[in-house]
Amino acid sequence: MENRQKFIALVAVLAFSGLAASGYGQIRNRIGTTGANFLEIGIGGAGSAMGEAYVASAQDASALYWNPAGLAFLGSNQVQVVHQPWIAGIQSSFLAGGFVLPGVGTLAMGINYMNFGEMDVTNLEFPEGNGEKFTPSDFAVSFAYSRKMAQWFSFGIAVKSVQSQIWHSSAKSFALDMGVVVNTRFFSPAGSNEDGMKIGMSISNYGGRLRYDGMDLMNPIDINEANQGNYANVTGRFHLTEWELPLIFRVGFAVHAFKTAGHRLTLAADALHPNNNAESVNLGGEYAMVIPGWGQVFLRGGYKALFMPDSEYGPTLGGGLLLHVMRTTSLQLDYAFKTMGNLGNTHCYTLGILF
Numbered sequence: 001m002e003n004r005q006k007f008i009a010l011v012a013v014l015a016f017s018g019l020a021a022s023g024y025g026q027i028r029n030r031i032g033t034t035g036a037n038f039l040e041i042g043i044g045g046a047g048s049a050m051g052e053a054y055v056a057s058a059q060d061a062s063a064l065y066w067n068p069a070g071l072a073f074l075g076s077n078q079v080q081v082v083h084q085p086w087i088a089g090i091q092s093s094f095l096a097g098g099f100v101l102p103g104v105g106t107l108a109m110g111i112n113y114m115n116f117g118e119m120d121v122t123n124l125e126f127p128e129g130n131g132e133k134f135t136p137s138d139f140a141v142s143f144a145y146s147r148k149m150a151q152w153f154s155f156g157i158a159v160k161s162v163q164s165q166i167w168h169s170s171a172k173s174f175a176l177d178m179g180v181v182v183n184t185r186f187f188s189p190a191g192s193n194e195d196g197m198k199i200g201m202s203i204s205n206y207g208g209r210l211r212y213d214g215m216d217l218m219n220p221i222d223i224n225e226a227n228q229g230n231y232a233n234v235t236g237r238f239h240l241t242e243w244e245l246p247l248i249f250r251v252g253f254a255v256h257a258f259k260t261a262g263h264r265l266t267l268a269a270d271a272l273h274p275n276n277n278a279e280s281v282n283l284g285g286e287y288a289m290v291i292p293g294w295g296q297v298f299l300r301g302g303y304k305a306l307f308m309p310d311s312e313y314g315p316t317l318g319g320g321l322l323l324h325v326m327r328t329t330s331l332q333l334d335y336a337f338k339t340m341g342n343l344g345n346t347h348c349y350t351l352g353i354l355f
Contacts, residue, residue, distance in 0.1 A: 002066050003055060005197050006197070011143070013271070021236045022095075025304070026240065030275065030276045030277070031276060031277055032276070032301070033243075033244065033276055033315060034165075034243060034244045034245060034246045034247075034275065034276045035164065035209075035210040035244070035245065036138055036140070036164055036171075036173070036205075036210060036243075036245055036246065037094065037161050037175060037246050037276075038112070038114040038138045038140075039112070039140060039204070039205050039245065039246050040161070040246045040248065040274070041084070041086070041092060041114075042054075042062070042065075042066075042304075042348075043062050043065040043066070043082055043084075043094045043112065044062030044065070044080070044082055044094070044334065044336075044348070044350050045082070045318055045320060045334025045335050045336040045348045045349060046060065046062065046286075046298070046300065046318075046320060046334045046336075046350070047062055047065075047066055047282075047339070048084075048316060048318065048336035048338055048348045049302065049316050049317060049318025049319070049320075049334070049335070049336035049348075050268060050282075050284025050285065050286055050301070050302040050316070050318075051253075051282045051283050051301070051302020051303045051304045051315075051316045052065045052270065052282045052284070052304050052316075052326075053252055053268040053269050053270040053282040053283055053284035053285040053302055054067075054252075054268065054270070054284070055179070055201065055202050055250040055251065055252040055270050056181060056198040056199055056200030056241035056252045056253050056254040056268060056270075057070075057084075057198070057200075057254040057268050057284075057286070058070035058071040058157070058200075059074065060074070060078060060079045060080065060332070060352060061074075061079065061080035061096040061097060061098045061108065061110070061352065062080060062082070062094070062096065062350075063098075063108075063146075063156075063200055064096050064108050064109075064110045064142055064144050064158060065094070065096075065110070065112070065204075066148050066202065066250075067146045067156065067159055067179035067181065067200050067201075067202040067228065067250070068108070068145075068158045068177055068178070068179050068190070068201055068202070069146055069154045069155055069179040069180050069200065069202070070146070070154075070156070070179070070181055070200070071098050071106040071108050071144060071146035071156055072105065072106055072146040072147055072148045072154035072155075072156060072181070073101050073154065073181070074098050074106055075100075075147075075354075076100060076328075076354050077097075077098065077099050077100055077353060077354070077355050078097065078098045078352055078353065078354050078355075079096070079097045079352065079353045079355075080094070080095070080096050080097070080350060080351070080352040080353075081093075081094070081095055081350070081351045081352075082094035082095075082348065082349070082350045083348075083349045083350075084346065084347070084348045084349070085346065085347060086114075086262045086346055087343045087346065088117075088352035089116075089117045090114065090115070090116050090117060090186065091114070091115045091117070092112075092113070092114045092115075093111075093112075093113045093114075093279055093319070094110065094112050094113070095110060095111050095259050096108060096109065096110030096111075096142075097109060097110070097123075098329045099108030103115045104147075105145055105146055105147030105148075106144075106145070106146045106147070106156075107143075107145055108142075108143070108145075108158075108346075109141070109142060109143050109144070110141075110142045110144075111139060111140070111141050111142075112139060112140045112142070112144075113137065113138075113139040113150050114137060114138045114139065115135065115137050116135065116136045116137060116138075117135065118133050118134070118135050119133065119134055119135070119136065120132070120133060121133065121134055121167065121311065122304055126351045129297070130290055133202075134166075135165075135166040136164075136165060136166045136167070137165050138162075138163070138164045138267040139162075139163055140160045140161065140162045140163070140175075141161045142158045142159065142160040142161075142162060142177070143158065143160075144156060144157065144158035144159075144177070145157060151183070151193060152182065152183040152184070153180070153181070154180065154181045154306070155178075155179070155180050156177075156178070156179050156180075157176065157178050157179075158176065158178075159174070159175075159176060159316050160174065160175050160176075160177065160205075160207075161173075162174070162205075162207075162210070162245065164212070166216075167214075167216050168215045168216045169213060169214030169216045169217060170212065170213070170214055171210035171211055171212045171213070171243070172210070173208040173209060173210050173245060174207050174208055175204075175205045175206070175207030175208070176206045176207055176246055177202065177203070177204045177206070178202065178203050178206070179200065179201060179202030179203070180200070180201050180202075181198060181199070181313070181324035182198070182199045182200075183195045183196060183198055184198075184199065186199045186255070187256070188256075189256070189258070189259055192212050192345040195256060195259060196255075196277070196319065197253055197254070197255040198253060198254045198255070199251075199252075199253050200244055200250070200251070200252055200253070200254070201250065201251045201252075202249075202250045203247070203248070203249050203250075204247070204248045204249075204250070205245040205246055205247050205248060206245075207245060208245070209242035209243055209245065210242065210243045211240055211241070211242045211243070213237075213240070213354075216324075217237050217238040217240065218235055218236070218237050219235075219236050219237070219238065219347040220233040220234065220235060220236065221233070221234050221235075221236035222234070223351075231253040240259030244275065244276075246274060246275065246276055247274065247275040247276075248255060248272060248273070248274050248275075249272070249273040249274075250270050250272055250273075251269070251270070252268060252269055252270030252271060252282075253268065253269060254266055254268040255266070255267055255268075261290070262289060262290045262292075263288070263289055263290070264268055264287070265285065265286070265287050265288075266285065266286045266287075266290045267284075267285050267290070268283070268284045268285065268302075269281060269282065269283050269284075270282040277308070278307075278308050278309055279307070280304075280305040280306060280307050280308035280311070281305075281306040281307055282302065282304050282305065282306065283302055283303045284300065284301070284302030284303075284308060284316075285300065285302065285342040286298055286299070286300045287299045287300075290336065293324075294323060294324065295321065295322040295323045295324050295330065296321070296322040297319070297320075297321060297322075298320040298321070298322070298334070299319050300316075300317070300318045300319060300320070300336070301315070301316065301317050301318075302315070302316045303315055303316065304316055304338070311341075311342070312338060312340050312341035312342060313338075313339070314339040314341065315339055316336060316337065316338045316339070317336070317337045318335050318336035318337060319334075319335060320332065320333055320334035320335065320350075321333045328355060329353070329354065329355045330353075330355075331351070331352070331353060331354075332350070332351070332352035332353075332354065333350070333351060333352075334348075334349075334350040334352070335347070335348065335349055335350070336348040336350075
């Protein structure tokens with residue numbers, strides 16, 4: 001019965017993979033048609049360094065972003081802080097915590113925040129700025145629950161509130177993230193699910209739309225300039241178009257190319273199907289070495305957005321340290337370097353506390 005369940009789960013995952021891959025070669029001309037696009041930027045030094053091929057590998061607090069089902073594999077409670085200087089002076093930050101409740105599952109919450117820096121207020125009279133300043137920002141607050149439904153299968157769901165602020169105008173919406181992870185015995189050196197191929201699948205930002213509103217959209221209106229004595233300069237308000245959220249479907253796998261007591265090499269690949277761009281593939285790898293009595297060292301690399309036409313993404317590199325500072329407490333430090341072509345290079349710094 002167990003083997004039959006695994007076979008059915010694997011067939012379901014492969015079917016979803018086929019649906020995602022069926023659109024390759026069909027370039028979607030929907031670039032720039034979604035709002036809150038900060039939700040597309042990868043989170044965490046480990047996943048970013050692996051070319052964002054992380055839907056099946058995420059087993060730390062950053063799984064709240066990649067695949068909430070990965071939270072079920074947390075070995076202990078974890079708090080993670082991410083700082084990611086982005087292009088054009090934009091700053092991205094992420095704070096998350098995952099808490100393991102034996103017999104219940106894993107609960108997590110996180111805040112994803114992006115600051116676009118200070119800008120000048122401009123209008124038709126003062127196109128170079130009227131002396132005022134404003135700082136646009138986006139953020140999302142997420143709450144997640146994940147549980148192992150069986151030793152080889154986990155499910156996770158996250159509810160998030162998304163908000164965007166531009167001067168005195170703002171937009172709000174709600175969305176869901178859902179995901180699964182299936183552990184198989186394929187390519188397992190020991191013939192166990194824990195060491196075999198992991199297959200992950202997630203859908204991110206499924207929910208409502210954003211519509212900006214606020215005092216900046218108020219404007220005096222004369223409904224009939226040719227008619228004297230009417231109600232001139234009546235307060236009016238622009239009614240803006242709604243914006244979809246960047247819906248992303250991910251499916252991928254992670255497999256140990258080799259694994260010994262002190263060394264492990266993991267290879268991963270993700271296929272992405274977004275609603276605002278062409279499909280693409282992310283590739284990544286991670287080498288882990290155990291340092292007895294101290295912790296582990298990680299070296300990572302990857303390639304982001306393979307097969308995406310006119311992509312500015314490319315190779316990624318990084319590494320990390322897991323240090324045991326006390327019997328029940330560890331520190332994890334991760335770094336990622338990401339190339340973005342003409343847009344420049346970016347960095348990601350992550351600090352995690354396991355307790």
